[in-house]
Amino acid sequence: MEIRHHGAVDGVTGSCHELMLADGRSLLVDCGLFQGAEAGPDGAAAERLQVRFAVAPIQALVLTHVHIDHVGRLPYLLAAGYRGPILCSPASAELLPLVLEDALKVGFTRDARLIERVLAVLRQRIRALPYGQWHEVVAGEPGLRIRLQPAGHILGSAYVECDLHETGTETRVVFSGDLGAPHTPLLPDPQAPERADILVLESTYGDRCHEDRETRAVHLRQTVEHALSNRGTVLIPAFSIGRTQELLYELEGLIHQHQGEPVMDAHGERLTWDDVQIVLDSPLAADFTAGYRRLRALWDAEAKRRVAEGRHPLAFEQLVTVDAHSDHARMVNYLAHSGHPAIVIAASGMCAGGRVVNYLKAMLEDPRHDILFVGYQAAGTPGRDIQRYGPRGGYVMLDGRRYDTRAQVHTLSGYSAHADQQDLLRFIGDIPRPPREVRLVHGDAGAKRALKAAGERLGLPTRFWIP
Template sequence: MIEISHHGATTGVTGSCHELTLGSGSNSSGILIDCGLFQGQEEGRGANASDLSIDFPLSHIRALVVTHVHIDHVGRIPYLLAAGFEGPILCSEPSAIMLPEILEDALKIGFTRNRELIERVLDVIRARIVPVRYGCWHPMFDQDDQSLAIRLQPAGHILGSAYVECDAREGDSEERIVFSGDLGAPHAPLLPPPESPDRADRLVIESTYGDKDHEDRATRRFRLKAILERALADGGTVLIPAFSIGRTQELLYEIESLIHEFGGQSAAPGMAWQDLEIVVDSPLAAEFTRIYRDLKPFWDAEATELVKEGRHPLSFEQLTVIDSHEDHLNAVEYLTKSHRPCVVLAGSGMCAGGRVVNYLKAMLGDSRNDVLFVGYQAAGTPGRDILLYGPRGGWVALDGEKYDIRARVHQVGGYSAHAGQSDLVRFVTGIPGAPREIRIVHGDPDAKMALKKCLSSHGDYNINIPT
């Protein structure tokens, strides 16, 4: 018996955690695919320090396979260790470098500020990590009537992201089961797009944007330019709540291209694009931008060619990185009082914490300022509330206090690191031979239903939505 079960990402887009089990009872062996935090309105299902228990058996779990290092896919790993998990943590080579970094930040925010304890946990995690090369089969176990091997393939979502192919054998039954993780959009900068697997008997696929498509790259790039120029016209700050991994680096890449192409032209009254300051105020985002630069062999052909031409898409002249908390507070105060046009990328992406909150508190009440969302905002997060109520002149609660939203609010959906509906359908229909079962996870209910309907129009698929 080969079974798939789910321990997250069935009621929304966070908390990804899936289990593949061979056999039953005392004869069972299994692996986990991801073990992520819940966020937003999914809190309460294991989302905070008081209820982040691992509420499923672990004695038969041989290994954890990580698709990528976003917190909604890896944030529960410390709690998994605390619950008794002793197996290896398999991931791609770039993810092996980034995973301890993202978990260090998660530990400081949600677990403990005790430096010694954090280092002990990180030492355990580093010792457990097994880097796996893309495209190479890695045996998990092979015993009597059970065997399992996994292969990671590039998913194009963020650096190091992968979908997981599992070749499972239980007695006379053999299957290839594929877990998509989060898939990237084909037109995303920096990373090559995902390619469909050559076989999938069963497929577990994400559906974050199962109900919509993104703007094409040319459209979103010029819309980004137009929004920035319009927002900067009155001397305010453009605040971009940025996810530390993936979105920040893609935005920097795109902004560098705008500066390169339109350098002498006006970005704001009296200021050319080549003089516009771009601020990254997030130590974690800055660290991952450095890691991205160090991992150029994993970039796509376009980005590699820019480097050969002598350009530096992630470390250009107009870029300022703010590290210390004191410098952060000074920047918030200066930009709030001045009328100097500036673009600030600050974490976190859904405004649920991090340095962006201080900017929002100081700037949301001033109509000169603009907030630009470039990523998914989960229900129940401040980001979703700003996006929903900002255009209506509403308010948002930040750290328990209400703040009026007079700043203008924009959204450029094309910069999502997630595949759109057409991309997801293309991934499925590109598999030679239809999977005999497709499970749709990691999406809001409407997005999952829309993807199911769209896939059904492309073939006679057996589609289930786990609850």
Template sequence: MTTIELHHHGAVNGVTGSCHELAVGARSILLDCGLFQGTDAAGNASAQSLAIGFPIEPITAMVVSHVHIDHIGRIPHLLAAGFQGPILCSEPTARLLPVMLEDALKIGFTRNRSLIEPVLAVIRERTVALPYGEWHEVFAEDDASLSIRLQRAGHILGSAYVECEARAGEAHERIVYSGDLGAPGTPLIPAPEPPERCDRLILESTYGDRDHAHREDRREQLRGVIEGALANGGTVMIPAFSLGRTQELLYELEAIIHEAPEAPAASHNGQPVAWRELEIVVDSPLAANFTEHYRALKPFWDAEASALVREGRHPLSFEQLTVIDDHQDHLNAVEYLNDTGRPCVVLAGSGMCDGGRIVNYLKAMLGQDRNDVVFCGYQAQGTPGRDILRYGPEGGYVMLDGERCVIRAGVHRLTGYSAHAGQSDLVRFMEGIEEGPSEIRLVHGDPDAKQALARLLAARTQAQVLIPGEGG
């Protein structure tokens, strides 16, 4: 009997390692192939090797929802295991995918260009860019067929949720994979619109147990946190994901400066420092690279951002912005800010403080109460970012590069800047489907978040709500 089945190979016991297989008859497609991070990685040793823990022979193609590493990081592993099919994604994602994977290969494997470039060449050759909103036939046989359609997910530039039209014998289903959904009002990115029909929904649940601050509130929260943190001088350190969060924060900081350039943002040596005089530093070559790509992809910006450009504004390239590329310049900046206490806002990767240049800033500055750390994104269990959030308010410590670092700096959390939909957004997405699903599978969430969302969905819909286990 020819069947349509779903198998989950990641993002079922936590929020990383997204990887889901849709089997239609004898053939299948892979929906993302991401890396495990934090404590998720401890239980998935195969994510740290070239081995893929599931058969790849049936996999005809893979679909990339977006280019965050927890959704694409195992693609080189998949290629090494012998995957021969196309990599299907949106047009912006096709441009961003090699950039993100090049960085991942440098960090996880080697910096030898002669070894990295052949992998990137294969990825570029296999990548097929699909326009939003248009059906694409993946395969069609006598007893089985599958087509997909990408729709805007509102998470980061190029992100998509995937509609899958599957037929196997007498069975015919519309299966929707959410990828990561964004919150309404996310800077630069159009908000997601629900599909018109869905039989089975694979839904992320990162923030299934909570909501975020509204768009109109979070900019003021950002302004207030920075002004409060800089009242005594020092540095505001923002661990930022290179793609998505960095660009959104720059957009908001430009707006704050534009709205009140003469308003005091900080104090230095007893003198006020106006917002127009405050330096904003992006200390991340990868983030700077992605910001350049964001500028080049203006046709995919939302209406609000496009209108600012027509007015002559430059939300991702403004006068107060300094970009640090060279590693020695980075080390010099850490030393200079640490020695002088000059007010400054630094955005540096990585977003969960588990590597990247933010670690050097934290090691140098966490022990001083004149400095502050502002988290604007999710911190997975087992990451230094989660530990700073947990133990910082108690005057505790965090381990960075094997060193015990006491936390005396202020620690702040701005949930309004999450790139993920909140609980109400997830429910609205599901309820917005005119012909709603009979089955909802919750993935990409910690257990408490999934359970909370499952209870709410069960009360709001007639659909069966499932929480899959690894491999099932």
């Protein structure tokens, strides 16, 4: 048995791992897109998009979840000749075509008929696997079966348990995918597997710990009140799936809790929480939010209680969805000049494209506004530059033009959809039969080293290894 890494080994994007059997057949886990500096000097260099590994041995592709850095190279895998099944959870099976349709429009073609032909092929290949059920991938000796378990990262996310039978022995390899943080809105917490001889573990936040949910809620409330007092906009660059729905859920909770409470603006005029407008300006995020609502049977107990109380966590009164590009342009202009307090959630999450860029161009140089980061910003992205240099009065280049950062810049790490260092170590420690090896992937070099050192200090009975 051998594990080969075709992405997310030197960084945090492009997740793609291959479990090789002794007879040469294999299982591919994820096939993601490289982003930021990891995509190459031109943003999406051709050599980083191409599938350079052999596809003939691959018996199945299993997807941990549908974020683009885990599924974005799937069209290239098909173009390289892959003809096998695409295995994923039922929720991922519903959401995957939405992600790939958007990726095809951005990276391939605007030809609707061609896109539909590709999506038709994808739908034929998708095989939805319920959580907790074993599925045979390779029969006989050697043999391989897999099982998906909830990962708590986004709706439908899973970690993959692989039982490998070779020469009379059995090895269980677990691929974590992206693990969610405990108490993530809408989703049940991930539970450690009952066994893992080898654990391939993400390490995105292996070097830090997040704020707890109560602390981040306080900070979010303060940011909303700042927007009210400044009559400005809080701009949140957010990933279309996962982070956006969590933010809407939390904002609905704050509005429900503080409904009618007064806030004085800078001129002494009285406003209330009812005056703040929540704007979701992303057609893709709106589609995913509708998908989350359709799949509310998978929500956690707290979210289901809100629904039972007659509340609508993802479709509340103050939420406005912007669809058409002409409406988007009008919204940017209105919020930039009107003095109406608002919170705008717009993609892309790393400010590398999408509608958020137009908001940034209109608002970065105005101190009335706030930029709020709630997720990881990869090196080489505008989001990383704003996050790093903005608080010091720096600047960022957007579409070839320099924009000085006069808006306030904030980061709420507690809204990350990734487990932090403590969560990752707890996940390892909760495995009843400790793994003999933990292989750290999907993290910057410093995060991997920090997680390895922390695990060794705790004396966990395993070997930490950085590929």
